[in-house]
Amino acid sequence: MSLPKKNNARAAGVLPSPYEDVREWLKVVESIGELKRIDGADWDLEIGTIAEVIYRERKGAIPALLFDRIKGYPKGFRILFGQQTSYRRLALMAGLPLDSVGLKLVARFKEKLAALRPLPPRIVKQGPVFENTMSGDAVDVLKFPVPKVHELDGGRFIGTACIAITRDPDEGWLNLGTYRAMVHDKKSVGLFMSSAGKHGRQHMEKYFKKGKPCPVVLCAGQDPLLLLAAGNPIELGYSEYNYCGGIRGRPYDLVEGEVTGLPFPASAEIAIEGFLHPGDVKADGPFGEWLGYYGTRMEDTPVLRIERIHHRNDPILCVARPGRPPTDYSLSKGMIRAAQLWDRVEKAGLPNVRGVWSLEPGIGSLFNVISIKQAYPGHSRQALILASQCLGGAYNGRFVVVVDEDIDPTSEFDVLWAMATRCDPEQAVEIIRRAASGSLDVCIPPENKGHSSRCLIDACMPYDRRHQFPPIAESSEELKNKIREKWKNEIFG
Numbered sequence: 001m002s003l004p005k006k007n008n009a010r011a012a013g014v015l016p017s018p019y020e021d022v023r024e025w026l027k028v029v030e031s032i033g034e035l036k037r038i039d040g041a042d043w044d045l046e047i048g049t050i051a052e053v054i055y056r057e058r059k060g061a062i063p064a065l066l067f068d069r070i071k072g073y074p075k076g077f078r079i080l081f082g083q084q085t086s087y088r089r090l091a092l093m094a095g096l097p098l099d100s101v102g103l104k105l106v107a108r109f110k111e112k113l114a115a116l117r118p119l120p121p122r123i124v125k126q127g128p129v130f131e132n133t134m135s136g137d138a139v140d141v142l143k144f145p146v147p148k149v150h151e152l153d154g155g156r157f158i159g160t161a162c163i164a165i166t167r168d169p170d171e172g173w174l175n176l177g178t179y180r181a182m183v184h185d186k187k188s189v190g191l192f193m194s195s196a197g198k199h200g201r202q203h204m205e206k207y208f209k210k211g212k213p214c215p216v217v218l219c220a221g222q223d224p225l226l227l228l229a230a231g232n233p234i235e236l237g238y239s240e241y242n243y244c245g246g247i248r249g250r251p252y253d254l255v256e257g258e259v260t261g262l263p264f265p266a267s268a269e270i271a272i273e274g275f276l277h278p279g280d281v282k283a284d285g286p287f288g289e290w291l292g293y294y295g296t297r298m299e300d301t302p303v304l305r306i307e308r309i310h311h312r313n314d315p316i317l318c319v320a321r322p323g324r325p326p327t328d329y330s331l332s333k334g335m336i337r338a339a340q341l342w343d344r345v346e347k348a349g350l351p352n353v354r355g356v357w358s359l360e361p362g363i364g365s366l367f368n369v370i371s372i373k374q375a376y377p378g379h380s381r382q383a384l385i386l387a388s389q390c391l392g393g394a395y396n397g398r399f400v401v402v403v404d405e406d407i408d409p410t411s412e413f414d415v416l417w418a419m420a421t422r423c424d425p426e427q428a429v430e431i432i433r434r435a436a437s438g439s440l441d442v443c444i445p446p447e448n449k450g451h452s453s454r455c456l457i458d459a460c461m462p463y464d465r466r467h468q469f470p471p472i473a474e475s476s477e478e479l480k481n482k483i484r485e486k487w488k489n490e491i492f493g
């Protein structure tokens with residue numbers, strides 16, 4: 001692959017040549033000025049805290065953070081945080097022009113999804129992931145600088161920006177899911193699949209029902225697009241390899257695991273092969289989780305017994321920092337969920353959608369906004385109900401707001417103004433009970449985990465009174481432009 005010369009990508013403002021793996025992607029990221037290298041930090045809380053401080057004190061795009069010379073580890077054994085913390089890097093992953101920012105990024109990604117043709121991967125014999133292999137007594141996950149991220153975490157987590165690969169034992173399709181993996185010892189980690197809806201967990205349960213161990217490959221470093229897909233729901237039975245192959249327009253080259261037979265990216269940084277065994281569980285966590293709170297300690301998390309570890313020379317361990325947002329994925333979850341949701345409501349027949357947005361404090365699912373140009377009575381309710389129950393909105397949701405087309409769904413200020421002024425709660429709010437939720441939802445008591453409610457807020461002007469609604473008290477664009485022009489030197493220059 002030919003990479004753009006330094007800064008050329010930035011100047012062009014468009015997608016550079018495609019990339020294959022984390023390393024090639026990082027070269028492009030560096031060329032657009034979005035990579036920060038940090039040497040000499042400690043895996044024990046220091047790296048996680050540096051990431052947190054940079055995320056929370058952000059000014060503009062948060063760079064990807066590449067740590068090297070980590071305390072107690074050889075130079076070259078690196079950690080990458082923050083793959084998904086800028087619009088331009090998300091655009092790069094999705095194969096979109098680098099000027100795709102905010103709603104433009106969501107709209108372009110939605111167009112890609114709407115036209116998506118899945119592309120199956122290819123099996124190849126060799127790849128850089130086989131440069132080093134540990135087996136037998138040599139297996140040691142702590143050969144990598146696995147970080148302890150937050151003070152109250154129950155341990156060191158190697159799986160946070162990982163893909164856990166499993167195969168459906170009956171139907172044969174491959175799933176990729178991002179599930180946290182806490183290190184128990186050098187040959188075992190937990191694999192926390194938080195709810196019955198997780199596809200990896202469904203695969204595991206099918207094996208266990210047959211009394212068989214479930215093979216798993218846990219990759220911790222691969223094309224960032226695979227992480228984007230593995231960390232967000234797509235339909236049951238649809239492999240993320242095919243989905244991402246379709247998005248990038250090129251199939252993935254995969255090698256097969258020596259002991260599991262499962263295919264994983266030939267250019268992965270680290271691939272851990274092992275098995276989950278029926279009844280083999282251990283306590284895991286707590287871990288600072290995606291909602292911004294410590295997830296509870298889980299007493300019965302399946303244990304992945306490791307049989308092989310393959311890794312590249314100078315491996316880059318890819319991890320993510322959840323916790324109080326902004327996090328590694330509060331921006332990206334919003335981008336992908338909003339695009340999925342927009343695609344799905346349109347496919348369900350909802351007309352006149354002007355934009356869909358997922359507010360970052362809602363971390364991709366808890367606060368979604370849909371903007372429509374109202375066309376008929378009931379249009380806004382239809383938008384709310386569809387948006388709360390389709391892919392991108394159905395799982396772990398909370399608030400869905402529908403606004404008129406003059407409201408910018410990406411502006412928290414404008415959305416709150418519409419809610420405050422255009423809706424009378426008694427008329428405008430609907431509650432859906434017992435919708436799909438996960439085990440980490442902090443405001444649901446333990447005995448009710450699995451379900452939560454949705455609050456649907458119709459913040460559109462009431463359809464039958466929209467022509468009588470008082471005009472908005474703001475100057476016309478024409479007048480504003482005239483005034484700007486007249487005063488451009490004194491005030492607006």
Ligand SMILES: Cc1cc2nc3c(=O)[nH]c(=O)nc-3n(C[C@H](O)[C@H](O)[C@H](O)COP(=O)(O)O)c2cc1C
Nearest residue numbers: 177178179180192193194198199200231232233320
């Ligand atoms: C960085 C990151 C970490 C995640 N950690 C977990 C986790 O530990 N357990 C879990 O069940 N889901 C976790 N998720 C959410 C799942 O990856 C997500 O629900 C995904 O759809 C699961 O894949 P599946 O639908 O194929 O099961 C995480 C997501 C991201 C982006």
